[in-house]
Amino acid sequence: MADFLYKGVVDWFLEQVSQDVLNPGDKMPSLRALSKQLGLSLNTVIHGYELLTKDGWIESRPKSGYFVCHRSEVKPALLLAGESQHVSTGQETKSAWACLAHHGALVDQANAYGQSSSKQEDDALPVLGKGHLAVREVVNDYLKDMGIKSRASQLWLGRSPLAMLTQSIQTLTKKGDSVLVITPCDPRLTSTLQSLGRRVITISAGDRGVDLDLAIRCLRDEPIKLIVLPGQFAFPAGQLISNLSLRRWLAIIEETQLPVIEWDLCSHLAYRSGPLLTYKSLDQSDHIVYIGGVESKTSEMTMAWCLPGRHHEVLDGAFLAADMALNDVQQACLSDMLKINSKASVIRRARDVWANAERIKAYLDEQLGDQISLVSSKGGMALWMRLAKPVNKETMPALIASFRHVIVPGGLLSPEQDADYWLALNVTVDEVTPVVSLLKDYLLPDLGASEAASDSSLEAISASSQAALAEQNVPELDQGQTTTEAERSSDQEDVQPSQGNSTSEEERKTPEPLYNPMLDLINHDFG
Numbered sequence: 001m002a003d004f005l006y007k008g009v010v011d012w013f014l015e016q017v018s019q020d021v022l023n024p025g026d027k028m029p030s031l032r033a034l035s036k037q038l039g040l041s042l043n044t045v046i047h048g049y050e051l052l053t054k055d056g057w058i059e060s061r062p063k064s065g066y067f068v069c070h071r072s073e074v075k076p077a078l079l080l081a082g083e084s085q086h087v088s089t090g091q092e093t094k095s096a097w098a099c100l101a102h103h104g105a106l107v108d109q110a111n112a113y114g115q116s117s118s119k120q121e122d123d124a125l126p127v128l129g130k131g132h133l134a135v136r137e138v139v140n141d142y143l144k145d146m147g148i149k150s151r152a153s154q155l156w157l158g159r160s161p162l163a164m165l166t167q168s169i170q171t172l173t174k175k176g177d178s179v180l181v182i183t184p185c186d187p188r189l190t191s192t193l194q195s196l197g198r199r200v201i202t203i204s205a206g207d208r209g210v211d212l213d214l215a216i217r218c219l220r221d222e223p224i225k226l227i228v229l230p231g232q233f234a235f236p237a238g239q240l241i242s243n244l245s246l247r248r249w250l251a252i253i254e255e256t257q258l259p260v261i262e263w264d265l266c267s268h269l270a271y272r273s274g275p276l277l278t279y280k281s282l283d284q285s286d287h288i289v290y291i292g293g294v295e296s297k298t299s300e301m302t303m304a305w306c307l308p309g310r311h312h313e314v315l316d317g318a319f320l321a322a323d324m325a326l327n328d329v330q331q332a333c334l335s336d337m338l339k340i341n342s343k344a345s346v347i348r349r350a351r352d353v354w355a356n357a358e359r360i361k362a363y364l365d366e367q368l369g370d371q372i373s374l375v376s377s378k379g380g381m382a383l384w385m386r387l388a389k390p391v392n393k394e395t396m397p398a399l400i401a402s403f404r405h406v407i408v409p410g411g412l413l414s415p416e417q418d419a420d421y422w423l424a425l426n427v428t429v430d431e432v433t434p435v436v437s438l439l440k441d442y443l444l445p446d447l448g449a450s451e452a453a454s455d456s457s458l459e460a461i462s463a464s465s466q467a468a469l470a471e472q473n474v475p476e477l478d479q480g481q482t483t484t485e486a487e488r489s490s491d492q493e494d495v496q497p498s499q500g501n502s503t504s505e506e507e508r509k510t511p512e513p514l515y516n517p518m519l520d521l522i523n524h525d526f527g
Contacts, residue, residue: 005040009048012038013057017068024070024362025355028058059271064351070361077373077386079237081211082183082204085218086415088194096195098412099187104405106186106235107295107302108381109428110349129320131157135331139305142338146267147281148290150307156316157331158324161265161293161304162188167318168289169196169226172259172311177225180218182210184237184384184413184422185230189263193228204416205237207375209245212252219256227253231264231292232276236384236413236424238266238377243277250282259311260288265295265304268346270379271354286310294337294346297405303334350379357383357427367436371443382408382424388443390420396442403435 012034016022028049029037035045049066052058058066088095130136136152143150158164165188173179175197181190183202193200201222203210218224229249232241253260262279270276280290286309293304303326308315326334336342360383364372375384391409393400400409406429410422425432 081206233380236382238380
């Protein structure tokens with residue numbers, strides 16, 4: 001009996017989903033509210049939610065509740081670790097401009113998120129140096145929640161994470177130096193290195209991380225001067241890095257004593273709340289220069305921070321000369337975003353992005369079916385998908401030109417041979433219907449033509465049917481009257497008693513409709 005009660009919660013949920021009352025991304029009723037609604041004990045509802053969570057129907061988010069997940073029927077795409085290293089050559093300027101063109105797809109697209117509650121004055125001037133100590137202490141507390149040990153006195157605040165990256169590269173390396181980068185990653189990492197004249201060597205990571213044996217051979221055989229590591233939920237894969245992989249990387253860094261830059265702009269977009277381990281959180285010797293922040297499509301609301309680590313003596317002067325300081329309003333906004341109970345909290349934003357991502361997944365599955373497969377992501381700003389056909393500038397210029405703020409081609413994110421089959425889709429956008437429609441036309445080119453032909457055939461058949469009915473003196477149905485209603489009224493007329501015997505049996509018979517073979521075709525193809 002108890003098992004039946006638990007399944008009653010599951011049956012209620014499946015019924016709500018089938019009736020579109022609950023959709024991917026929606027928040028579930030609270031445990032107590034559903035217990036009262038269904039007349040079940042709280043423990044029974046808790047067990048029912050546990051069953052739904054185990055089957056992947058819903059997900060628990062601490063301090064937020066339960067949310068409906070999207071369950072795809074398409075087999076997820078596998079992101080395999082690269083079996084070789086690649087040396088990027090000869091495309092410095094082209095790559096940099098291409099990445100700049102797709103900059104909008106790398107940042108949060110929300111209009112309201114990141115906006116300060118106070119009006120920014122026209123004469124608001126940047127604060128010289130690292131930023132206000134009070135704001136740096138708020139950022140420092142946020143980093144401590146992620147397990148990163150830092151001191152507010154060494155923390156730098158700035159308006160551009162890319163400027164911090166550029167200054168760090170120029171300070172820690174020289175032109176012509178070899179730099180190891182793990183891909184797929186934010187394309188600004190590789191393009192910036194190439195534009196600065198560095199020799200870029202990449203190794204591709206998979207679902208389980210990078211092949212560390214290959215990384216060790218690369219560090220042994222190549223004159224590597226710097227390592228660049230994308231952080232948790234690195235764009236666009238959205239994969240959690242295992243603790244074992246993190247610790248092995250730290251052991252490699254300790255042995256080589258090389259400077260490392262961790263690019264971590266998506267840790268606040270975890271699909272599950274809670275502290276996240278990063279490379280920096282395990283860095284006991286301060287080898288890692290940690291760059292994080294919050295990026296918005298509004299340039300004045302992009303805010304970044306940097307922990308120079310053991311390299312602070314040389315990087316402090318470079319950051320000060322770059323003049324990247326935030327003004328008072330920007331610093332107040334950053335402080336507000338990193339406070340847990342704030343209305344503009346990054347935690348609340350992460351929940352909204354997660355819900356939007358689940359809705360987008362459901363829409364992609366509905367519209368494109370088995371033409372795409374998604375990588376199972378745990379967070380971040382993008383869905384990383386593999387397409388049935390390659391997408392590049394020659395085969396699909398409309399997609400590349402019209403939706404630069406939504407998509408990033410796989411060729412910019414990874415040097416692998418099948419990169420043109422991959423696409424990153426920004427999940428912070430409000431509307432993805434146009435780009436999905438264009439993808440649908442490209443992946444299923446015959447579908448649009450067949451639908452148009454079907455519509456025209458239906459119109460022709462409908463016209464011929466109405467003409468046939470008119471010839472048989474059968475009245476047309478009103479727009480509000482369904483076929484079932486017409487049949488019901490006809491049956492009622494048949495069962496009425498006859499008035500006298502003057503009417504012959506042939507006159508009482510309903511004339512049989514003419515057989516139309518196209519109607520069978522309609523019923524077969526379209527139900």
